[in-house]
Amino acid sequence: MKKILTIVIIVLLSSVLLSQEFDRKTTFVAGGALWDVPSNWNPFVPWDAVSGTVGLVYETLFEYDTLNNSMKPFLAEDGKWISDNEYLLKLRKGIKWTDGVDFTSKDVYFTFDVGRKNEEAPISYVWKWLKEIKVIDNYTLKFIFSEPRYSEWNTMLYDQGIIPEHIWSKKTAEEVINTDNKNPIGTGSYKYEVATNDKMVWIRNDNWWGKDVFGKLPAPKRIVIPLIYSNNVALGMLMKGELDLSNFFLPGIPKVKSFYNLTTWYEGKPYMLPGDSATLYLNTHKKYLNNTDFRKAIAYAINRDMIIKNVFEYQSQKANPSGLLPIDSWMKYYNKEVNKKYGFDFNKEKAKSLLKKLGFKDINHDGFLEDKDGKKVSFEIIVPSGWTDWMEAIKIISKNLQDIGIKADAKFPDEGVYWDDLTKGDFDMAINNYGNEASSTPWTYWNSVMNYRINQDVVEDGNFGRYNNPKLFKMIKDFNTKKLGSTESYEIASLIEEEMLKNMPVIPLWFNGLWYQASSDYWTNWPTEKNPVGYPCSWSGYWSRGGIDMLLNLKPSNHEE
């Protein structure tokens, strides 16, 4: 009996010692980036590669600093166009993969080459306009383009994670796509530590090359990204200091923020940085919606100020007529005169008179308009069920349209059904923002809302309303093939804005905030308007857009316990 008792005690004691708990003071807990059980670390299957796979482990050639609109050298030391179709890339020396192998040109070559050898890899599309890559020496490469797409290439430089040749060259073409790539080996500031059903844990790479370049390592020893199922749980955790960074849309933040000492980007309105541009797509294959003036009438009828106030509590901003996010990279192409001349804003009378001109009248006096032939006009507006802010927004839009006599019912299908309707053109009006997030070039936005690939059964690349305007499509393509900042690029940008506003293919609504709330219980020196030391976002893809700068500048709070 005594023996058993001692064994039990020993087991208990030793298990206490063995228990794995991270030191909270050196751990950074970031919520909002993980919505499913972490299951994939493959940078070629980007829909569910866990946040951090690209940016923290697999680094990009450049880092895009969204705040200052600049490309910061990362894995690359320098990169420039040496002729119209040749891009010379110099790599940083002395970088090692975490398994000790040197990082060289052949890794960069290999990463792009995956797409050339393997048509099924998403990166393969580059080879439609990239002709060849010449490895000049261990740290220099020359990219020769058949059709240089400057804007697209620019985004690639900070979105494409570079993978190690010595590991991935052993995989078959199929494995490159279907491996879950658990425990990825990268060059980055963090390494894979563990992934459980409810979180992802990254551990700092203390030998990171950035230590010498930036003079420091990121302060957090570990980054924990917990799986949080709903916004209210996130709010609760934030209040209790269990979450350091929250990238959730949380209603009520303006009210509770000071009470719980939470940090947001702006102290007051609009609280958040602009994150993406939400647009109302109008199905131009539907009767009435194919008419430019009718679409304009709808644009004039929507009271966006009311949406900003009632739905977002001023955490979002009203979109300008072009829908270009108020960030430097996009705004420098914003043509004020064009927007003033052709732009729109809430104006009920104007909307009504446009409809009157088109011959709409309320014949049977039911409060809704009928067309010239006496036919009823009615639409549906859709957003995915459960997206509460958008659901409230389309209720307001529905009400606004009712005020000018148009019947438009707000509907909330499940996300799958919503996406099906949207891509197959089976809707009247829908809000969407995919592809409209902040980037280094407004081309990404135009290429999304007015994409030219509309003549197929399933339209997945934007322009869900299937608005057809070859002239406009050509301009957008032209913009892509002009160097950013060139005189021609400005000219084309103005033409695009003018053509867009004259025709109203989509209606820009508001700029969703880059949702960000932080607690200072464990970490301070958060990025804010007055202290712009990084991009406060932990979402997948944002680490290389300034997220890493936030990590580098965080400071531990002085805890006295």
Place this chain on the structure above:
Amino acid sequence: MQNKYFRKKIIIYLITFFFAVTLNWLIPRFMPGDPMSLLMAKLHGLNEGKAALKSFFLDSFGLNKSFFEQYLDFWKALFTGDFGVSIYLYPKPVIEIISKAAIYDIVLLLPAVILSWIFGNKLGAISGVNKKIDNILMPIFYFLTSSPYFWFAVILVYVLGVVMGLFPINGAYSSTMLPSFSFSFIIDFFKHWILPFLSLFSVMLGGWAIGMRNMIIYEMGSNYSKYMEALGSSKKLIRKYAFRNAELPQVTGLALSLGTIIAGNLTTQIVFSYPGLGYTLLKAILNQDYFLVQGCFLFIIIGVLLANFLVDILYMFIDPRVRYSYSGEV
């Protein structure tokens, strides 16, 4: 003679299993939309790269085969124990996802269902025979059973979690911990377990208690009770018989609850961010992940059938009438 009973039952169960599994395969595929286009939606920014990836996945999931072929493949795979690979949690095998999630459902729901059943029946029985206690307990039971799970859970979170700060409000354990067989982990796990458990236990308790109370009152008023009373049996004996009769529908109810345990309780999981199969299933349905939906429902089907089977056996012990009817003694 009991063999005949079992043979009949087993055949019925096999037929039920076949149809349930077939429906389970069929229904997700009749949902509007398809899983691939939803996934492609998430690939924004890739544009031209999407088409290539899409064809690879349609092929590798066999979604470009004919309906009938897919159905045959499904049965073939099922018999080799292969549940396929999840689409939206690609490339995780379905069986791995389910087994890792189900453990939380079992740890949370099994005690909640069983304990609420035991206490609910006890309290209901007491309430059914004692008018004074009944007047106090009945309103409480009705309040509990008619509270929606999520509402009750939110109240618990707010009062015990946020205001009083007694318990953590999210997850199965602290986000700074890893599961291990250690003392501090077990304590941490238990702390996280209490609120979700209480929310389920309390609401379920109300339901069981009301059921039991009503059954007892009904049985006490039935002819055999009156007859026994007329014969001069003691109150205690009458209660004992009433209880044994009242118990029967409760046992069936318990079996059904146990059977669906694996699906977890979705609302509780979402309120507490507690891992489990319910949330996984919801996400699988929303993402039209055919394979994961199939896998989850298969577990539910097996669970319900198994629980029913156990009840059938149990009935032979607790209800002599069933036993006699099959052994021909009546």
